[in-house]
Structure formats: C-alpha cells, structure tokens
Amino acid sequence: MEVDQTQSFNQKLSQWIASQGFWFQLRHSMSGGGGWAMTLSHLLRLGFKVLIALLVAAGGFGVYLVKRVDAESFAESLDASVKTSLGAKDAKLLGFSRIQGDAQITRFGAEGGDESFFRSVDAGNVRFKMDLLDGIAGDWDAGTLIAKWMELDLKAGADTPDAAARIGESLFREWPKFQFSSVEVDDATLSWGYHSPLPQNRIDTRGRIEHSRMAATRSGGGWRLVFSGGKFSQNWLQGLEIEKLVMEVMPGSLVVKEGNFRCGTGTVTFHDVSVTGGDKPAFHGKVEISRVEIAQLLPKALEPFLEGVLSGNFALSGSTNAAGGIQLEGDVTLGGDSVVSVRERLHLLKSLSVVDVYNSYRKIDFNRGSFHLKSSGGVLELSRVDLKADELMTLQGRLKVRPPSEKEMAGAVGENPGNSFAPIFQAGTPAGSNEAGDDISLRKAAGEPKVTQQGKEMEIFNRRAQVKSEEQFKMDAIARESQMLRYEGDFRITIPGDAFERVEVLRSTFPADASTGRIPIDVPIQGTIYEVTRRQAEELLEIGTKH
Template identity: 35%
Template sequence: MDAEEANAFQQKLNQWIANQGFWFQLRHSLSGGGNWSNTLYHLFGLAVRLVIALVVLVLVVGYFIVKRVDTEGFEEGLEASMAKYFQAEKVDVSVFSKSGGEASIHRVGGVGTSNSFFRSFEIKNLRFKMKLLDGVAGVWNLGTLDANSLDLEVRSGLSSQDEVEAAEKELFGLPAKIELGGLRSASTNISWGYYQRAFGNIANSQMTATRSAEGWRCVFKGGTFTQNWIRECPIEEMVVSISPKGVTIERGVLFVGDGRIEFQAVMVQGAELPAPSGTLKFVNVPVEKLLPRNARSYLAGSISGALTLGGSTNSSGGITLDGTLSIEEGDQLAIRDDFRVFEALSVADYYRTYKRVVFQTGRFHLSTGGGKLSVEGIDLQAENLMTVSGEFSVRRPTDDEIKERSFGTEPGMAVGANGFGRDFSSEGSSEGFSLKNAGKVSQEEEEPETKRVEGENTEFYDELAMVRKLREEDMNRALNLYFFDGKVDLIVAADAFERSAALKERFPVDPETQRTVIPVELKGGLSEIGVDLADEILDSIR
C-alpha cells in the first residue's frame, strides 16, 4: 500500500471513528488505537463539541430561569405556596416583576381561615432580594422586605391547641429554604379585637419588624393608637416583642395634646383568651382626647394617673382599665355650660357665673369593661364656686338601641367571620356598598405609586378594601352614642338661689357645710342630662 492509499484509508477510518460517539472515540484514543497526534486531535474536537453543548444547555436553562418569573404559572405557584403555608382561604399575587438582584410584587393579599393568625392582609409594592437561582436551588435569602403599605387584621384569640400551633408556625417559622431578615412598611395599619368593645388598632404608622431569637421585634413610629376609650392618640414610639409566650410592649409613648400616655410593663399572654396586663400611666392627658367627638364641647382640661390593664381581646367584656385619675400639677378640669343645668345656674345665681367651671383639685376612680365606663368616688373642687361628688356609669348602646337611633345595619352583621362570600353585587348590598363603589374606596386608600396596573386582580382587592371598611365602621358605629346612669351632687354657695324662694325651698342649705346641694340625675344620652332640672330652675325664677 503506497502512501496515498494509506492516507485515504486513515481519513476514512477517522471519519468512521468520529461517527461512533463520544465514549467510543475516547476509548479508542486512550487504548492507543491512534497515535498521540490523532488522540489530541480527537480530544480537541470532542472538547469543542462538549463546550458548545454546555453553552447551549446553559442558555436554555438560563432563559427558562430568567423568563419563569414572567409566566402566569410562577405567580400561581407563589399563591399556592403562600396559601398552603399560611393556611389561608385565598392568597392573590398581582404583578410580579424582577430586575437585577431584586424582585417586586405590586400587590399581595390574603384572607385567613380559623387556622390563620390573621383575618385578612394586604401589602402594596413589596420589594425583596432575588438572585438568579433563588427559588430553584439553594437557600433563598429574601433580606429585609420593603413595602409601601401593610394592612393586617389580626385574629384576637384561638379556639384550640391545633390553631395555636398552626398560628405559631406561621408567625415564628419560615418555609423550607427561605431566610428572612425582617419587614419595613412605610404606612402600617394593624387592627385587633373580635368584639366592638375590644376593638383597637395602630393606623398609618411606620413599622420596622426584625426577626429575634424568640420571634419578632417591631418598632412603630408615627401614626395613631386606639384601644377602648383611648382613641387616635399619636404614637411617638412603640417597641413590641412578639414570641410564643405572648406580646410585650417594651416601650410605648403616646402623645396626647401636651400630655402623654406611657405603657409600663404591658404584656398580652394566652392563646384562646389573650389577657393583657400592665399599666398605662397618664401624664397631663387632655380629657377631650378620651371623649367621643360629640362630647368634647362639654368637658375640657387634662388629667393624670395610672390605669391597670385587664380583660381579654377575645371576650365579650373586652380589654378593661382600672385605676384612679386625679388633677395633678399642670392639670385642671373644666365643665362648660353646654350642660343645660349649668346654663340655668348662671341665670339663677345673681352673684356668680357657671359658664365655665374650672376644677383645680380632685380625683375619681375609673374602671372600664363590658362596654361600660364607671366613675366612682368623684371629688372635684372649683375653689368656692362648686364641688362635685357622686358616681355614674357610661355604657355603649345595645344593638336594639343602635337600630332605634337609625345607625343603619345591625351591629355585628356588617361583616361575617372574614367578610367574604357576601353579596357584593354591582347593584349594591343593604349596607350601601357595591363592588363599584368599593373600587372607589380602594383607590382612595392608594398612594400615587401604588395605583392600579395592568394584570392586577382589582376585584379581589376592591372586596378586601370594602370588607375592611365595613368591619371598621361596624366597630366604630356606636362610639359616639353613650347612655349615662347615676347621680352627682353639685354643691354651690348658700346664697346661690337667693333670688328665688321656690328654689331655696327646693334646694335647702346644708346646716353642716353651709352649702347648697343640687342632686342631678344622670339618665339617657349626653344631651339629655339635666335638661328637666334646668327647665325647673328657669321656671322658678321667671
């Protein structure tokens, strides 16, 4: 065989070997079936093809990983995973996007079940860390979540040990292969309380929540705090620790006008009937801030003291307060003549005016619970003008009384356990709400950067906003209607009724104190107090 034929044969052999696949070529080269130059040639060719194959594979996988977040299936997978972990009735994820190493969700919300620690939640413009392989391989470190706003309705109590364990898992655990540092929310609204008399909330507050060894540590700045008779008090700062043992307010200061309310050793423990303990210290707190809006024209000034917390957020009695309040340095109380009886006294008493009676000293014992506020041991002195003593109670109206006063829907009936499943048709319900005007409610709540975007589940969030609003209105509807029951004595100067013999006979001077005692029955609504007595006094001097 000459050289030309040998070369032709070798080329055909090489071609045949090349067609036999990678492993045959490798074995042939390593077995000495070819010389070293041929071996290197084959290995180089194999390496080139292997690199090309790997590049193609990486491009395909990379394309899949990058584009998976843009698919409907990705959002649906997130919804299913969150609903399963939080044991929610429904979770919606609207408009997920990713850019660089960060991801965002325009809106995410959910409705809880009996096994959830929440009744509903909604987060707007949620942002977090997301690397290329997060959610595919390894541990996904979300870092600290950032949100424009958070709305959370917390369940106030749990009815079984299974529910307790489920709630603890949701609050203090994390899904597998997930790491989370905390949550920051620029505008936070958190509400609690199953019954009207236990309802409370933190509204429009900036919150920073970080994970601690035992659970969570939340810091609230700004916004307002509401609980019982303490309503919409501006928050300076509240530091709250949450663990399986309960909730502890490490520090809490509310600004109330020129005064403040301090939380001292306040804790909430227990699962089925969460029981608060601790003390609220009042320092020069304006009384009008503790009164319903329609009562603020009657009473002014400030008060100090300490009230002990008790009761439960999940009982019909609600959270209770008990303690003594007094007029301390920097305090005074003033009763205005919006009370008809004070106006009548100003007309009857030739020497004095009762248009605004200012009390410089005094005290009383205050307790709340079961929707009622009791004031006992009243002892208030306005120098020589007047002394007030006695006791009375103030209660919220019953459901029938609310209906009689035309407040609209029956109390407790505006929303159900979670508010969903109601007939919120476009024509509207008996509450005067519909999905059409619910959309207006939802849009009114939104900041410019959280306006609706294409792909958002608007119907779900409209209904979520409507249910929250209905529930809040249902809780607040009776707050401006109170009924009084009790008696106080207005003790004035002996010559107060010198102009009227009839009044002097009706209200004789006490021989021991040489003062005139005027008993005043407190019955009915605020505007009804002392009206009959005022008419009697005015008729006697005409």
C-alpha cells in the same frame, strides 16, 4: 498517481470516522489507527464540540433560571407554597420578578385559615434577596423582607386552647428551605380585636397601629417589634402619636419593653404591659397619662360641654377575646395642671345663670378632688366622684355611660338604624355630622358600581376591598350614633348660700345646709348628653321666673 489515491482514501476514511460518533472516534484514536497526530487532531475537534455543547446547555439552563419566574407554573407553585406555609385559606402574589439579585413582588395578599395568626394580610412593593438557584437547589436565604406598605388584621384569640396553640405556632414557625431574619415595612397598619353590636353581648376590643414604620427581627425563638411614627388606638385611648413602641413576642407571651406616646400636648406611657397568650389573651400592666387634654379622649359630641386636662395612672386588664374586652381602671386626681371644666351648654348651668344674680356659671373649673374611672365592655363608669370648683360649686356622685339599647335606638329615630355603637371614648367622632355616612348610603342606594379590578388573580384583593368598604360604612354609622350614648347616674351639687337670695320661693325650695352654709341640689342623670339635667333646669326656671 498512487499518492493522490492514498490522500483521497485517507480523506474519505477521516470523513467516515468523523461521522461514526464520539466513542468510535475515541476508540479508533486510542488504538493507534491513524497515528498520534491524527489522534490529537480528533481529540481537539471532539473537545471543541463538547465545549460548544456544554456552552449551549449552560446558556439554555441560564435562560431557564432567569425566565422561570415569568412562567405561569412558577407563579401557581409559589401561591400554593405560600398558602400552605402560612396556613391560609387563600394567597396570591402579583407581579413577581427578579431584578439584580432581588425578588420583587408588586402585591401580596392572603386570607387567614383556622391555624393562621391573622385574618388577612395585604402588602405592596415587597422585595428580598434571591440568587439564581434559590428555589431549585439548597436553602434560600432571603435576608430582610422589605415592604413599602402592609395592612395586617390579627386574630383576637381562639375558641379553644388547642386552637390558640396552633395559631401561636404559625407565628413562630420557621421554614428550613426559606429563611429570613427580619421584616421591615415603611407604612404598616395592624389591627386586632373586634366589635360585637349585639345588645346582650356588646364587646369592643378593637385596637390599631396605623401608618407606622415597623421593624420585626427574629430574637431568641420569637420576634422583637419596633414601631415609630404613626398612631396607636385601644379602647378610649384613640389616635396616640407613637414616639416609640418596642415589643418582644415570645411563644405564650407579649411584653411591651417601651411604650411612649404623645396625645396633643400631653404624654401617655406604658409600664410593665404584657399579654399572656392563649384562647383568651390576658392583658396586664399600667398606663400613665400626663397632662392629656380631655378633647383628645372624648367624642366630639362632648366638646361643647367639657374641656380640661387629665393626669392619672390606670391598671390595664381584660382580654381581646372576652365579653369585657380590654379594661382600664384607675383614679384621677385634680390639681395643678389637672382641671376639668364644665361649660354652660349644660341645661342646669344655663338655668342657674338666670336665677343667680351673684355668680356666673358660664364655665365651672373643677380644680380639686378626684374620681375613679373604669372602662370595660363598651361602658364607662365614674364612681367616687368628689370635685370642687373653688367656692362656686362642689360635685359628688356617680355616672355611667353606655350605648343605647335596641328599644332606645328605635325610640330615638323611629326605627332601628343599625347595630353598631360607638366606643365611649373615641376622639374625632363628630356629633350631628353624618355627611360621610350619608354620602356612602346614597351611593349604595343608587347602586354605584364597585371599583374593582377584574380577573381571577384579583379576587382575593377585591374581597379585601369589599371588607374595608363595609368596615368604613360601619364606622361612619358609629360616628352618627355617638351622640345617642346614654348617661345614667346621681349627683349632688352645692352652690353658694346666697345664690337664691333674691327669689324667696327658691330659698324655701332649696334651703341652705346649716352646717356648711351652701345650697345642696340633687341632680339625677338620665338620657342622652342633650337631655341630661333638662328636667331640673326647667323646674328651676319655672319656679324662679314665676315668682
């Protein structure tokens, strides 16, 4: 009976002690109450409880680490952090997730602020390394930032040197808590410069790298950029196929280490090209053109009139943030593979073919001579022109090609059709073909609804889509207006002395030069490409056919 009572008492005592909490049980065990066996038993039970508590806590923390990227607060914090780090006006990351040790972003967009080096950036399918504790403890080493595609619109310069310095700092800034060594993009499009349509201040400094594979690596406090594939455009060098373009960007400068391009069957090579930073970035260097077809450089409006192959070396100068824009200047020498051919579509050549029964002017192949070319501020100038097409024709003089004035535009179409004008050289610009532009105009007039994704999180991307739509509309307008470029200049041609042998009045009106035996004809140039030489052609035909 006493044994049963003792066991019952001890059992109730053990239950009571177990209900008193961890520290009371530990003190009771250490004081010897209940003996070493009971102490060990209590310790084992307590250890097991502590282990379970730790496992539950660890599991909960692990779930938090995994699920935190899905929380709305995490996304908002990330947007704010990226916005501050880039100096952007707005920034948004969509579809952030962590999969098998990699952070993945469905789409990322940002609008540049006063101190950012870009106007806008839009990228898709971005991924980089992300450990469980990254963003919570320690430094985050993201390794290589990899994107499927990216569109980056770079600033052309700044209003003041101080603003330019702040913009430069944002390009080379490093973040102690977030580190990455390089950026790789499968399909990168970069644009820079701008186009001013104002008649008193026409500037065309636009340039682009389109759909190229890009690898950007941190190097010596700067960046090393490598592009392969895709297209490069700047001024009248349009749609060059990138074989390899290597640039080193350091604080205060950009140096092209290698620039090799293809243009149709010819090549274009950059030599010692560099850009000095500042509020007005200054370009220096040389561009070598070898066996490039003129059709690759000229607007489509000129294709019926000109063909041939050019080679030459051109000096590169100017700035993306100056009235003159990027300037190309150099001499072109004809001979060998370099030939410029003028077709009979030119009015004067048609008339000569009618009145000259001995010679054909269907196509004039200028295969000897040279001229000086300068492209700046949206204007092309040819000077010191001295060309020869065997014994058929010689050509001397000068030519200037410019966008039309507001008055000329209004006179051409009855009203001002817009404020955008074509670059002098822009390959692929159709003449008289405005189907795309008309289509856009009609759709806008009809009030076609915009195809945009709704929701506050899409606002930044919808704004970017609207800007791109406006840019495309402007480019379509430029394509329609390219045929309205104005040509001004003075030329003198000479033709064989027997050209007017059968028309006495033409022989007396255009006598042969006694020293050369050739007939000189002065040819003033004025108007659009469709008006050039029309007056001289009509005069020649009127005299020749009347008599």
